[in-house]
Amino acid sequence: MKYSLTLFGTLAVTTALISACNDSSSSSGSPPVVQTPVELCDGEAASPERLFLQQLSHDRVIIKWRSTNPLTEASTICFGTNPNALPASSETAATVTQTRHSEAVLTGLSPDTTYYYSVGGAPTADPKHHFRTAPVKGALPSDGNIRVWIVGDPGTSSSPVLDSGDNTDGQARGRDGYRKWLEANGGEPTDVFLMLGDNAYLDGTDAQHQTAVFEMYTDTLATASLWPTIGNHEMGSSGLSQADSVALYIPATGLPDLLPDSPMPYLNIHSLPTNGEAGGVPSGTEQYYSFDYGNLHVISLDSQVSVRNSANLQAMKDWLLADLQSNTSDWTIVIFHHPPYTKGSHDSDDALGGVDQPIFDMREQFNPLFEQYGVDLVYSGHSHSYERSYYLKNHTGLSSSFDPQIHTELANDGEPANGQDDETYWQTTATGDDKVVYTVAGNSGQATGMNAAGPHPANFYSTGSDIGSVVVDMDASTLTARFIDEHGDVLDHFIIRR
Ligand SMILES: [Fe+2]
Ligand SMILES: [Fe+2]
Incomplete structure (x- = not known):
């Protein structure tokens, strides 16, 4: 009835x-x-083991799910602004992908509005199943703040090898540190959820994604859109992590996954924008993309696969230039896996020609574009540490060539400004909007120490012994970035004003 x-x-x-x-x-x-x-809708509520949001924008979202039992898979979704009355007119059929994900595209949504949804199309929504659309481009959400949550190299829970010793339950501890901080600081929910790669160890299989992504961040994934980037462990076994094509993905076991995973589970699981669906210049590939969230522009680059082929590197660079030149947002964040300045479990001085060659490619070829075209923050992982730079410019060489007098924003005392207290950064200075804070945040599942040669002199704060995550808050004039450890304590922060 x-x-x-x-x-x-x-x-x-x-x-x-x-x-x-x-x-x-x-x-x-x-x-x-x-x-x-x-x-009202009159379907039956379903509880798929995998449920997440993709491409959330001001007028559109993709809801994607997959149940363990295909025989009971829900085929529709209902949504509305009243959780107790989902209108029948909202009923949206899902399409089923090759890897048996169901995917419903909800369109015609109002900006900055909370919607509730029911997988299976019941007349009421589970209280955990809701999302808020983005504000229109350039605007702030009605609560005045955009909140970005960033986890790097998080996926240790799917690897018994990594989920051991001092790092036992590291991924859950890192996640819970953010929850503790939220509870102690007003509980404002995450608007934008970023993952910096190595999201599912050891080799990014579909089953490892289930453990390390979908069972770890279930609540966040149901309410905020996930925007990832590709790490080396998304490319299969470590021996193949230098592959320059996603078609070369082979899990470390050499055995096919339970589902048709070829060429690469990451790309089958995610539905990422190729055509500017959520803002930005169309990239034509899910491997790198950009999107808008109100007055924030986010760019996800592929430092793992695309940069290992010179033609593909150039194509990504050309697209990035076009995207940055058309970007008018107040704030811009870039994410990719390989960190330009690190002395953690990887060393940005020792990468040339090896498996970590992308560290050099990104620093030499991409950092100048970030600095020239107004990028504010760059987040990477790969090193399982937290390392946060000064406000940097023009440093594309080895750490031995780093000169704080040349490469950083200086405080009144002539030393590099640390971004705190009376040394907060200003987005636009006498020389323009030309500096960037680079952060390694690959410690959301494990902390594996600092290189004996560290810390990198470009970094103000470095720790190899703390697990945690990053939260970035911004309004029209102030951006605050914090590193939050597993206890919910803020170990580092900086502020940029504009
Ligand atoms: Fe990693
Ligand atoms: Fe990595």
Whole structure:
């Protein structure tokens, strides 16, 4: 049976309501309030083991899911602004992908608006299943703040080898540190969820993604859109992590995954924008892309696969230039896996020609574009440490060539400004919007120490012994980035004003 609902929330049968409205409209006096009956969805709520949001923008979102049992898979979704009355008109059929993900594209949404949804198309929504659309481009959300949560190299829970010793339960501890900080600081939810690669160890299989992504961040994935970047462990076994084509993905076991995973589970799992669906210049590939969230522009680059082929590197660079030149957002964040300045479990001085060659490629070929075209923050992982730079410019060489007097924003005392207290950074200075804070944040699942040659002199704060994550908050004039450890304590922060 179909249910109907008046605007006052009374359940009744559709025909009876229409009849009642017709009766009231015939009375005299002030114009009648027309109570439009709303026919409600009448499906059954489903609880898929994998559920996440993709490409959330101001008017559109993709909801994607997959249940363990294909025989009971839900085929539709309903959504609306009232969790207790999802209108039948919202019912949206899912398409089923090659790897048996169901994918529903919800369109025509209002900006900066909370919607509730039911996988399976029930008339009411599970309280955990809701999202808020982005503000229109250039605007702030109604709460005045955009909150970005960033986890790097998080996926240790799917590897018994890594989930051991001092790092036992490291991924859950890192996640829970953010939750503790949220509880102690007003609980404002995550608007944008970024993953910096090595999201599912050891080799990024579909099953490892289930453990390290979908079972670890279930609540966040149901309410905020996930925007990832490719790490080396997304490319299969370590021996293949230098592959320059996703078609070369082979899991370390050499055995095919349970599902048709070729060429690469990361690309089968995610539905990333190729055509500017959420803003930005169309990239034509899911391997790198950009999007807008109000007055924030985010760019995800592929430092793992695309940079290992000179033609593909140039294509990504050309696209980045076009994207940055058309970017008018107040704030810009770039993410990719290989960190330009690190002395953690990888060393940005020792990478030339080896498996970590992309460290050099990114620093030499991409950093100048970031600095020339107004990027504010760059986040990478790969080293399982937290290393945060000064406000940098023009340093593309080895650490031995780093000169703080040349390469950093200086404080009044002539030393590099640290971004805190009376040394906060200004986005635009006498020389323009030309500096960037680079952060390694690859410690969301494990902390594996600092290189004996560290810390890197370009970095103000470095730790190889703390697990945690990063939260970035921004309004129209101030951006604050914090590193939050597993206890919910802020170990580092900096502020950029504009
Ligand atoms: Fe890693
Ligand atoms: Fe890595």
